[in-house]
Amino acid sequence: MDARERVLNFVKERGSVLQSEVHKALNLSKSTVSDVLRELESEGLVVRERIAGKSYRVWYFEKAPKFHKILRVGILRASEYPHVISGLKKLGMRYVLKVFDSALELTKEIASGRIDVGFSPFVTQTVFALLLKSMKIHAVVAMNGSGLVYKGDLRKCRVFATSEFSAMEANLKLVLEKLNFDLYDLTFRYFNSVREAIDSFKSCEHDAMAIWEPYLQSFDRVLHFKDVVGDYPCCSMASNVEFWKAKRDVIVRLGRCVRSSKSFEGDVVEYISKITGVKEIERSFESYKFVFELNERHFRFLENYGIKLTRENIKEISDPI
Numbered sequence: 001m002d003a004r005e006r007v008l009n010f011v012k013e014r015g016s017v018l019q020s021e022v023h024k025a026l027n028l029s030k031s032t033v034s035d036v037l038r039e040l041e042s043e044g045l046v047v048r049e050r051i052a053g054k055s056y057r058v059w060y061f062e063k064a065p066k067f068h069k070i071l072r073v074g075i076l077r078a079s080e081y082p083h084v085i086s087g088l089k090k091l092g093m094r095y096v097l098k099v100f101d102s103a104l105e106l107t108k109e110i111a112s113g114r115i116d117v118g119f120s121p122f123v124t125q126t127v128f129a130l131l132l133k134s135m136k137i138h139a140v141v142a143m144n145g146s147g148l149v150y151k152g153d154l155r156k157c158r159v160f161a162t163s164e165f166s167a168m169e170a171n172l173k174l175v176l177e178k179l180n181f182d183l184y185d186l187t188f189r190y191f192n193s194v195r196e197a198i199d200s201f202k203s204c205e206h207d208a209m210a211i212w213e214p215y216l217q218s219f220d221r222v223l224h225f226k227d228v229v230g231d232y233p234c235c236s237m238a239s240n241v242e243f244w245k246a247k248r249d250v251i252v253r254l255g256r257c258v259r260s261s262k263s264f265e266g267d268v269v270e271y272i273s274k275i276t277g278v279k280e281i282e283r284s285f286e287s288y289k290f291v292f293e294l295n296e297r298h299f300r301f302l303e304n305y306g307i308k309l310t311r312e313n314i315k316e317i318s319d320p321i
Contacts (some may be wrong), residue, residue, distance in 0.1 A: 044069025
């Protein structure tokens with residue numbers, strides 16, 4: 001293994017290190033480490049920042065608190081992104097696509113700047129943007145696509161599973177209220193991944209669960225949320241506010257690419273099938289309305305979840321493209 005590979009692997013494993021740590025840990029000369037890091041930085045694989053005097057902090061690009069040459073994009077392990085992936089392929093820019101199981105974790109990464117652009121639940125992005133002021137929402141990219149899976153008689157279900165602080169949780173509670181359930185008489189259990197929820201459901205640890213496509217299509221007893229509440233904004237595109245300030249042109253270009261993606265090539269379908277572990281992925285696309293738009297109507301829908309925004313709020317957290 002040559003010096004370049006050793007240095008890159010060391011920084012990647014640590015995520016963030018002082019440059020002085022690298023040559024000590026790898027027993028390489030300071031000049032060799034400096035030359036290698038300069039080369040890796042020019043390729044966008046590491047980010048360096050002077051912290052004091054001649055001391056530098058070095059990050060592997062995926063862990064860096066800011067953008068540097070390679071676009072970092074986050075999506076969830078779901079099938080609502082074929083037009084997003086098609087759009088990225090058209091962008092003509094180097095990017096890395098990171099897949100998350102948790103909407104909460106993905107949205108945190110956008111807010112912290114470790115993801116430049118992310119696609120996660122509209123309701124989650126809105127709350128984070130309001131509270132932290134570190135994100136800008138650009139467009140709703142998908143409507144619908146999720147529902148409630150249950151056993152036996154839905155009216156007798158008392159234990160419900162859902163992902164926390166997400167469109168799943170918000171829609172689940174909204175639908176149950178519309179069906180005249182008393183939420184205070186129910187138990188809600190939260191899961192970190194859809195696989196965890198499905199395994200628990202099959203082992204009868206809960207009576208029903210809120211999940212998204214393509215997993216929803218695998219069950220027989222299903223209530224689609226849209227059949228109760230109508231079309232609803234599911235997933236949206238947001239960027240870290242510092243990235244938005246520095247690279248709005250990239251966001252606009254990506255938006256145009258996603259908006260123009262109407263048909264999905266085989267490799268896009270294959271990729272979504274791979275990340276979700278579901279073979280018949282295309283059927284799940286029918287549950288979604290793939291869009292690329294953002295207006296007051298989308299934010300007004302959040303009133304159904306108890307989130308009421310003013311026009312000033314909307315203007316502060318959004319940048320429609």
